[in-house]
Amino acid sequence: MRIFLLIVSAIITIVLIFLLSTSLSISGSKTPRFGAFLSPQNGFWQNAEASNIDFNEKFTSARLDGKVDVFFDERLVPHVYAEKENDAYFVQGYLHAKFRLWQMEFQTYAAAGRLSEIMGKGKAFLEKDRFFRRLGMVSSAEQSLKTLEANSVTKSELDAYTNGVNAYVETLDPAKYPLEYKLLDYKPEKWTNLKTQLFFKYMSYELAGFDSDFEMTNARSIFSPADIEQLYPIAPDSLDPVVARGTTFQNASHIPKKPGNADSIYFHSSGISNSTLIPQPDKNNGSNNWAVAGSKTKSGAPILCNDPHLGLNLPSLWYEMQLSSPTLNTYGATFPGSPSVIIGFNDSCAWGVTNASRDVKDYYEIEFRDSTMQEYMFNGKWLKSTFRNEIIKIKGEPDVTERIAVTVLGPVMYDKTFPNVLKDGKYYALRWLAQDTSNELLAFNKLNHANNYADYLNAISNYQCPGQNFAFASKSGDIAIRQEGKFPAKWQRQGDYLMPGVDSSYAWQGFIPNSENPAMTNPARGFVSSANQLATDKDYPYYLAGRPFIYRGIIINRWLNRLSNITVEDMQQMQTDTYDVFAEMARPLLLRYLNQQDLSNDELSYINKLKEWNLRTDYNEEGPTILDKWWRRLQKEVFSDEFAKTALPMRTPDNSTLLEGLLRDSTFKFVDNISTPRVESLRQIVSASFKKAAKDLDTAKQSDYLIWGKYKNTGLKHLLNIPSFSRQQLEMGGSLNSINANFRNNGPSWRMIVQLSKDTEAYGVYPGGQSGNPGSKYYDDFVDDWVKGKYFKLLFLNKQEGQNSDKIKWKMTFSKA
Template identity: 35%
Template sequence: MKYVHLATSGIVLLLWLIFGSYSGPAGLPVPALGNFFHPQKGFWHNSRPKLTDRTKKIGLNLDHPLAKGSVHFDDRGVPHVFAPDLESAAFMQGYVSAADRLWQMDISTRATEGRLSEVLGTRTLARDSMQIRRGFRQAAKNETDTMRVNFPEDMQVLEAYAAGVNAWIDQLKPRQYPVEYKILGHKPLRWSPYRTALLMKGMSQSLSSRYSDAGADKTKADLGEDVFNALFPSRFPADSPIVPDDGRYKKGAETQVQNQVSTALLSTQYAPATAHPKDYAIGASGYDAVSHEPYTLMPAHPDNGSNNWAVDAEHSNTRHPILASDPHLALSLPSIWYEIQISIPGVNARGVSLPGAPGIIMGFNDHIAYGETNVGHDVTDWFRIEWTDEKRTHYLLDGVKTPARIVTDTLHLKGSKPIIIQTPWTVFGPVPYYDGPYADHAMRYLGHDAPGKDVRPHTMAGTFLGLMQAENYDDYVHALKGYIDPAQNFIFAEKNGDIAIRPNGGFPIRAPGQTGRFTTPGNTITNAWRGYVPFSERPVHKNPARGFVSSANQTTTGPNYPYPYTGGFDEYRGRLINRYLSRETTMTQQTMKELQLSSHSLLAEELTPLLIARINRQALTDEGRELLRLISEWDYRCEGESRAATFFEMWRTKVYALTFDEMPSDSGYLQPELWKWNELLKKDARNAVFDIQATPNFKETAATLTQRAFDEIEEELAGELPVPWAEYRNTHVKHLGSIPGFGSELIRTGGARFAPRALSSGHGASWRMVVELGTQPRAWGTLPGGASGDPGSEFYDNCLSDWANGRYHELVRWKDDEEAKRKATGSWTFR
């Protein structure tokens, strides 16, 4: 896609506003046209030369003690920060991040905080209400307060970053605001460590808020325990876990499970109220100034995932470790990630940051490389609360009438009076829902926790600042000790030979008899979490004999690991990656890239022969034989032009739906894992699950359903072949606000959800990185976008085409400020 110049995009927006063709998830309202087209401060000014000019040498005289150092830009617009100390680097990182991504930082943290309705009006009222009720404001506030008291070193860096952001905002005039502010008619929020905490809580929500407790209750109740256990076993027998059993653990080994509830986790946010709550006689439920918003489920997206792996020196052509990492997240413009180099005395790091937070999340320096994938453990439990009154001011806890703590928030609604929202909090957490499957359930969520120094030596901010500066394995381990949520598989490689992966986070230890899989009685404190798995007991895989470590969101550990957990895991990409790495004796940076870009689907490889074997070939029409030939000759690669990939996806989804037609997900039932369905197709084709109850006089089998689905697709196609896979998958990189003209065209390259090159309609590899360690590390990377968040900038999507077509850019680190001055296309000098 070529970037859209704003003078042209203004015409696109005008047509959009006139004809009202947009209906996106955020529900953007029609803006105030007067402000948008205003001759002095309207969108026209966004097409003029920018304050963010990267082709000139600019001196910045900012009245701030941390404004010292330089930012140099390369030919892709990537900033390279050179500073005398960490706080000054954070200040400049905040400044340049705001220059490029201010609206993205603003709107993404508003979404977590429940403040979209200030900008977007009633269309986001239900979402904002749920964000507030589910405690995300409280979570960010608690994290900020804890950091201020317990972790002043981390707070100092976050305050320096915020000062840099605000220094950028303070010198903006309304006509210089990013164009999205003009479209929506609002102003930038000032930045603070609280907003950085909101950003991190938003990532936690995206990656660790999947749960299905109520669905498990319903499914088990309707199917019966035996059928439920058969369809939903606790683990995949043929899994290839991130940390295999290696003799460290023995089945049934004792653990450090505490017998009492951890007081470190029962902070003031969970403690019972000490006084009778005020009688809030507002609204029917007693907790809202207006009618309570209905139940709205906002789970983490199932396509969120990632790959990473590292090979040791013996399996590398350079005789030094090589590391690869590619996180799979929502694809958007501007990109989720922001490329940056940060150089301070003793540290020269490069990688990607999150706009709104200091440091480098994934990257490398002179000594190490690191990256993350999502763990996928269930860290949200729902406790059934027994209220003693209709107003929900008291509940029963161990037979005692216990007052709830009422948290009052204000929701500001554009064009209307503020709304007061009051949420009862119990010892387990907030009670966000009064209707739906989680009505009157307290939400115990890891993302609410903000433990102090008795649990961790630093915060999440300290983790990534520590990784950015790490020199060896011990530094890497220390950095991870402060990390809580969202749990990640932190992969590591060091130039002198060490490789490792540590699934890390605040893994809950649940009460005896409680698994977190179903809703839990909330009438006794004995059902509360016992604490976190001790850091020393969290799984680790270091320098294994097989010569590599890897993760792709699969099961974390082998069956002997003594701490139980549940979650959602992908059992296909990880097995395929491990199979490839096990067979290759020598890896290069090129073969690492090829594996990242592989569109081979192990799901298709295992399932397609089972489906084909159940087709009655003698009964096929000519069109049917052509479809069977198409799928039979397929190599299981989901390339963009493949029609077989499209037919496979149509076929397997239809057979799956027919198999479980009596337990649809939209009716609240769990859906069996694909591996379990494959196992039934292969080993138990006459299982009762294949029988359709709506046809009592006929007993269907796996073969019956497979043939029926095949015939239905043939009829739908009406003699035509399926469309190419890229068209069927329909991948676009949309603008963060779904504004027309600011997103990409159709992505026509290969990739699928269960391939290493994971790609669906709106999710995929948000960053790909390969790092060769050694005396002078070399690295390559690519992302679906560019440095700038300005749709009128040449750096808005200048890397998108290369990303889509599998091309990488070398991630060059300039060694010092002098080299940067010589090679940069432009520079900002702070003084």
């Protein structure tokens, strides 16, 4: 019996050892090794952070050239004071790693197409990795790194930053690994300069990676050129551009030539690209920025405001800090993974950015000699392809090799080995601006050091991709905005559709000269602004390819035209405003054509709520939900019959297209349902759409999401989509058409207001916290204030003020070993 019990005990012990040391597959996902994860010495218990944690620390490194003092204020924002500027970047890297290591490294894994390496077997991860490998993220980052390292300023800055990251990584043992490493059962890598460039390329994808070439090509195969112009107009009627209407532009110095066969082949092609949906960044990634001159402010000093709208994630995209040395003093939002302040201010000026929403990503159909893709036709000759063999490692599985053909027009994004995006057997090469070598870090380095308008212009002239609207204000009184980037000079509609790639006639023919980019400086109206709308009206001599927004720009300029004696408090109120100008235009139209006499009492109750609505998209309002449901149903009633001609994806016309089409003409061509024998009127379509929307609203009411805040469900999602590490169902208002633009997991990722008075007065907030550790009280401690529209006063202190401030709670000292 004793032997039997010993055998049973041994078997149980062996099984437990196996279970505790092995990752198990549960519901298609891999668990961490439970033994390591639950270990009291090294497991997740070690990530619980005491509420009274002491961040005081002394650190020495042979990589430092002098002493650095870091004062942390009560919000855990570091104020870095270095004797040498490069040491400030070293400490920036160290602090980014200390508080955000997993986040910054995970993002570079995604950019490099390496998620399978840490996430394991899974089609979604592998397909995403294949997508980013084909996009050329790594090779593009490698080429841009050569440019960056050829510049002594940016090389020394990035070298110092990377050394700082690695100085922290070298202090880690498994017990100190951020929690996500333990969950996914892997360990941090050594940081490299390439990883920072990968992060910049990933931001290019997020902000300049959206395209609709395949969807537009499908639309072109169904609709006439005249229909296309109605469905997808180049510029909406209600556009209030970045550069004010009536501005005189110089004649184009570089005029691209449209191919002679474009009218017959490009604009009238009947071939349908048999595509499925292509991975896309969030098309709602946008932003607001504006600067008002001292002539419009109560203090007489310019005020600059910025709130970039990006994915709402935890840990937050941003990390707030001050960097100071004898040659530098700047404060603002930084990217974990990159040195310098990205959006912020210094002793002399402030700057902020919004996305230019320009199309710098085009596809070309390649004619290969055969399926080996060894040769392709170009300009009447068979040219040799080059190849990239990308090794994708998969955790616990054999490696996968992605063989990518490269042509003079770019890498072949889609071929027969990548069938989930194309079914027609064709080959498409990608020409994307982010593939070009560039040095965006130099632009931010120079902005951090800028003293005046001339410095601002010099700084942003180094910026290429993703194109941005750089707003600027200085203590000398200047305000300006400039759409900066490297933009291809295109003939009208070039790149809106898939293009022939058998010769150079459809290739980019050059770039718009930097001096001809849209810009405004010290305008008579006393302000500049942007909100992802088109930069100019039709008088600009170049084609502004892209898919811009319009309604936030309208309400921003309405505010700024109306206001005088502006205060910081006015700007805070404006930046969090929830008024919906699209609803202001759409509601009268819908009510005008609704047959109210045919409505039931329940349906009338919805209409009465819509009529009484104040057009603010506040959390408890029901009006915006009613309008949204109705508008979505109207879009289907108007367009679904024409779009039913194909099961293939097509770009949905913008809200402004339908609204302006109906405002111009109640007999708008697409109102009639072509699948019925009769001719429907707008009144019939509007009434029918409301009847259907009313049923949707009944369902929403029964499910308790009729109020707008619950319906739009704004939240912050952890990068691994772990619910307990996320903050969902936030009680906040706003809409995609409001200045306070948010919906689902997209919204203002950093709100900043800077008054450039003698003593700079600045305020800011972002949805998150300084720590990336879900076990820390500093992980999400800004979220509630952000939701409520509150701001923190930003402590822009000199070193002596920092030493004496009662807002400073901890001190870290760095010195040379």
